[in-house]
Amino acid sequence: MYAKGNALEGKVAIITGGASGIGEAIGRIFAANQCKVVLVDINAERLQSVVEEIAADGGIVKGVTADVTDEAQVVHFFQDPVDPGGHPALLVNSAGRASLSPPVTEVTLDEWNKTIGPNLTAVFLCCREAFRIMERQENGGRIMNLGSSSARLASGPGHSPYRASKHGMMGFSKNILLEGKDKKIGVTVINPSHVKTPMTEIIDQGLYDETLPAYLEGWLDEKEIKEGIHASCIDVENVAEIALYVATRTPDVTIPQVALYPTHKVHRYGMEV
Numbered sequence: 001m002y003a004k005g006n007a008l009e010g011k012v013a014i015i016t017g018g019a020s021g022i023g024e025a026i027g028r029i030f031a032a033n034q035c036k037v038v039l040v041d042i043n044a045e046r047l048q049s050v051v052e053e054i055a056a057d058g059g060i061v062k063g064v065t066a067d068v069t070d071e072a073q074v075v076h077f078f079q080d081p082v083d084p085g086g087h088p089a090l091l092v093n094s095a096g097r098a099s100l101s102p103p104v105t106e107v108t109l110d111e112w113n114k115t116i117g118p119n120l121t122a123v124f125l126c127c128r129e130a131f132r133i134m135e136r137q138e139n140g141g142r143i144m145n146l147g148s149s150s151a152r153l154a155s156g157p158g159h160s161p162y163r164a165s166k167h168g169m170m171g172f173s174k175n176i177l178l179e180g181k182d183k184k185i186g187v188t189v190i191n192p193s194h195v196k197t198p199m200t201e202i203i204d205q206g207l208y209d210e211t212l213p214a215y216l217e218g219w220l221d222e223k224e225i226k227e228g229i230h231a232s233c234i235d236v237e238n239v240a241e242i243a244l245y246v247a248t249r250t251p252d253v254t255i256p257q258v259a260l261y262p263t264h265k266v267h268r269y270g271m272e273v
Contacts, residue, residue, distance in 0.1 A: 002028055002240070004058075007248045008035035013090035014078070016040045016068050016126060019047040021197035022146060023094030025240035031059030033244065036086055040064045040077055040095070068095045068122035078129040090247050091130040091143045093123045098199050099162035100214035112161045114209075119165030120172070127176055131185060140184025140251055144243055145173050149193035149261060149273040156218035177256060184251040190242060191273050193261035196233040204228045223264045234262050 013030050017023035018039025031037045031054045041047040044065040051063035064080075066073040078088070099115040101107050123145055134141030150159065151166040170189055177187040194200070199208075208214045224232045238260060246255050259273040 001237070002032040005033045007033040007244065008090075009033070011089040011247075012036045012038065012086045013092065013247070014038045014040060014088045014126070014130070015092040015094060016122065017093075017095030017146075018063075019043045019050050021094070021199060022192065022195060022236055022239050023092065024050055025236040026092050026094065026243045027061070028054060028059075029237075029240040029244050030090070030247065031061055032057070034060075035090070035247075036060045036062075038062050038064060038077070038088070040066050040068060042067050042095075068126060069117040071125055074122070074125040074129055078126075078133065087133050087137065088130060089134070089137070089139065089141045091126060091141070092243060093126050093143070093145045095122055096146065096165075097162075098203075098208050099165075100159055100203065100208040100212075100216065100219075101161055102158050102215040104160050107160060115161035116165050116168075119162070120168045123169050124172060127172070127187075131176070131180070131183075134180075134185045135183045137184075140180070140186070142186040142188070142247060142249070143176070143180075144188050144190055144246055145169055146239075147189045147191040149191060149259070149265075149269050151189065151191050152259075152273045153269070158215035158217065158219070174256075177254070186246075186249070186251065186254055188246050188255045189257045190239065190246070191257065191259040192234075192239045193259075193269065193273065194229070194233045194265060195236050195239060196230055197236055200230040200233050204230050221264060221268065232262060232264065234260065 013035050015027045018027045019041035027037050027039050047063045051061050054061040064077045096119045147166050150163040151170040173189045
């Protein structure tokens with residue numbers, strides 16, 4: 001899928017949400033560039049399949065089945081490197097949950113907590129553990145947190161738990177960017193929107209989180225209504241290539257934020273995301 005290179009030779013990356021979607025794509029492009037990749041996901045079966053495919057293509061990869069909202073599990077997989085002496089120079093927080101929930105009066109506390117956990121709490125836990133390792137390394141490290149257009153704006157009614165979680169992630173990232181400055185730890189928020197993943201395939205069925213009805217009022221444009229959401233999205237490889245670019249920057253270069261989305265969404269997102 002990706003051209004092979006050596007841009008990340010000798011580096012170790014931990015990628016959460018690595019069994020599908022954006023996390024999987026980033027794992028594949030990192031491995032193709034000789035990075036030692038640790039893919040973390042709660043879906044053990046899918047994770048094993050991805051690990052086997054990357055390994056068969058010559059990549060150095062390890063799969064870790066874990067719940068990234070569980071503090072003990074996060075601490076454990078940061079302390080258990082790919083091989084002896086292989087400490088992470090890169091962290092990609094891609095694990096998350098879409099919440100296409102209805103307006104706030106109909107949002108349950110359970111829905112709120114299920115969204116805040118993987119989208120914000122997990123980012124905090126993983127970044128904290130990464131900082132504890134990277135601050136002791138001569139060359140520090142680089143962290144990429146996956147956001148979305150919802151990290152910067154609200155593009156319609158509903159979806160309040162998701163937007164709150166992504167705004168929170170953005171605020172947290174701004175803070176640790178400052179904390180990492182003198183430790184050579186770079187922090188970047190990548191805000192992709194409307195990307196072809198299994199998540200968008202489910203939304204085309206009017207659902208999210210596999211079985212819950214998606215609230216789509218005021219969210220879709222004419223192209224999406226006519227062609228479907230998944231067909232109107234950008235390919236996930238676009239996000240993976242941006243992640244590779246960020247990962248290969250030297251510590252003297254800071255990339256605080258990158259956004260990308262389908263051109264037909266310009267009327268909605270402009271340069272605000």
